[in-house]
Amino acid sequence: MVYSIGQLSKETHCKVPTIRYYEDIGLLEKAQRSAGNQRRYTSQQCQRLHFIRHSRALGFSLDEIKQLIHLQDCKHHDAHQAHDVAQHHLVEVRNKIEQLKQLEQQLLTMIDNCDVDGSDDCLVLKSLNEVS
Amino acid sequence: MVYSIGQLSKETHCKVPTIRYYEDIGLLEKAQRSAGNQRRYTSQQCQRLHFIRHSRALGFSLDEIKQLIHLQDCKHHDAHQAHDVAQHHLVEVRNKIEQLKQLEQQLLTMIDNCDVDGSDDCLVLKSLNEVS
DNA sequence: TATACAAGCTCTAGTAACTAGAGGTTCAAG
DNA sequence: CTTGAACCTCTAGTTACTAGAGCTTGTATA
Numbered sequence: 001m002v003y004s005i006g007q008l009s010k011e012t013h014c015k016v017p018t019i020r021y022y023e024d025i026g027l028l029e030k031a032q033r034s035a036g037n038q039r040r041y042t043s044q045q046c047q048r049l050h051f052i053r054h055s056r057a058l059g060f061s062l063d064e065i066k067q068l069i070h071l072q073d074c075k076h077h078d079a080h081q082a083h084d085v086a087q088h089h090l091v092e093v094r095n096k097i098e099q100l101k102q103l104e105q106q107l108l109t110m111i112d113n114c115d116v117d118g119s120d121d122c123l124v125l126k127s128l129n130e131v132s
Numbered sequence: 133m134v135y136s137i138g139q140l141s142k143e144t145h146c147k148v149p150t151i152r153y154y155e156d157i158g159l160l161e162k163a164q165r166s167a168g169n170q171r172r173y174t175s176q177q178c179q180r181l182h183f184i185r186h187s188r189a190l191g192f193s194l195d196e197i198k199q200l201i202h203l204q205d206c207k208h209h210d211a212h213q214a215h216d217v218a219q220h221h222l223v224e225v226r227n228k229i230e231q232l233k234q235l236e237q238q239l240l241t242m243i244d245n246c247d248v249d250g251s252d253d254c255l256v257l258k259s260l261n262e263v264s
Numbered sequence: 265t266a267t268a269c270a271a272g273c274t275c276t277a278g279t280a281a282c283t284a285g286a287g288g289t290t291c292a293a294g
Numbered sequence: 295c296t297t298g299a300a301c302c303t304c305t306a307g308t309t310a311c312t313a314g315a316g317c318t319t320g321t322a323t324a
Contacts, residue, residue, distance in 0.1 A: 004291090004300080004301080005300085005301075006299095006300060006301080015282085015283080016300090016301085017282075017283060017284080018281085018282065018283085020302095020303095021281075021282060021283090025281090034290085034291085034301095035290095036289075036290045036291070036301085036302090037289085037290080037301085037302065038289095038290070038291080038300085038301055038302075039301085039302090047261070050261070051260055051261050054260055054261075054262070055260050056281095058235060058238060058239060058260075059232075059235050061280080061281090062280075062281070063280095068257065068260065071257065072257055080246075080254050081254075082254045082256040082257045083243065083246055083254050083256050085256075086239060086242060086243050086256045087243060089239065090236065090239045090240065090243065093232055093235050093236050093239065094236060096232055097229060097232045097233060097236065100191075100225055100228055100229045100232070101229065103190060103191050103225055104222065104225050104226060104229065106190060107190060107218060107221065107222045107225065108222065110218060111215065111218050111219060111222065114212075114215055122212050122213075122214045122215050124214040124215050124217075124218045125200065125203065125204055125214045128183055128186050128187050128190075128200065129179070129182070129183050129186075130186070136271080136272080136320090137271085137272070138270095138271060138272080147311085147312080148271090148272085149311075149312060149313080150310085150311065150312085152273095152274095153310075153311060153312090157310095166272095166319085166320085167319095168272085168273090168318075168319045168320070169272085169273065169318085169319080170271085170272055170273075170318095170319065170320080171272085171273090188310090193309080193310090194309075194310070195309095
């Protein structure tokens with residue numbers, strides 16, 4: 001099976017310019033070209049792009065994905081290095097959730113105070129003006 | 133009270149280049165200058181920068197902050213437009229939390245499966261290769 | 265008052281992860 | 295053989311800053 005960039009795009013739900021971008025930054029290896037200089041992809045490359053998109057969807061950075069790809073390609077590594085990358089990412093996700101929950105609380109307090117007040121002035125601006 | 137950019141920076145915990153950047157994009161009005169062309173700030177401008185930093189800490193985008201500032205400066209607006217901006221932002225924060233929680237679950241499943249397996253192969257890479 | 269040096273100035277470019285557009289070429293169907 | 299969708303490269307824009315080069319100003323101390 002050989003794919004044009006458009007076919008690969010449909011197959012992986014990854015936009016055409018994004019595929020070219022991944023090639024530019026060396027995340028996807030350079031594609032073979034047709035006689036007329038158009039990119040042609042193999043099933044392996046399609047599989048790799050699936051891997052990348054799936055990882056992105058899980059919030060891994062392109063840098064982390066580069067590491068993961070390296071772990072796939074290179075046999076000389078501890079079995080669970082990929083595990084560690086994922087663990088580390090999980091910690092970051094959890095931190096982010098905590099931060100956002102605090103934010104949610106602060107916003108809620110701000111908005112609720114204003115609702116309760118009942119005056120014609122909006123207290124949201126006022127509370128944003130207070131130094132925290 | 134008149135501040136140099138460095139004093140303002142300390143007062144607001146906002147880095148010097150960031151202050152200049154805010155001026156460039158029109159978020160802070162252009163500062164007065166000393167005879168030697170250095171920026172001089174008033175207490176009002178200091179207050180405004182506090183407002184901006186507080187809003188940023190709550191996750192408002194610079195664009196949203198521009199709106200909020202406009203609401204402060206312009207008398208002709210409904211009392212609760214700022215309220216609406218905050219409400220909208222709250223909804224976004226909550227959506228983001230939901231997304232991250234789902235992510236957390238998926239990562240956890242991936243990592244746990246690998247732990248349980250007990251084999252020498254890391255299943256993290258395997259599961260990232262599966263099309264979702 | 266001379267001097268040293270911290271702090272200020274402008275301008276350019278880099279970060280992450282793409283996206284959009286211009287202007288031109290190739291492929292495939294009819 | 296023609297048409298038009300899909301492809302090509304290259305540049306620049308997005309968000310919110312940050313870093314660095316190369317130069318100037320302000321201020322504390324001798």
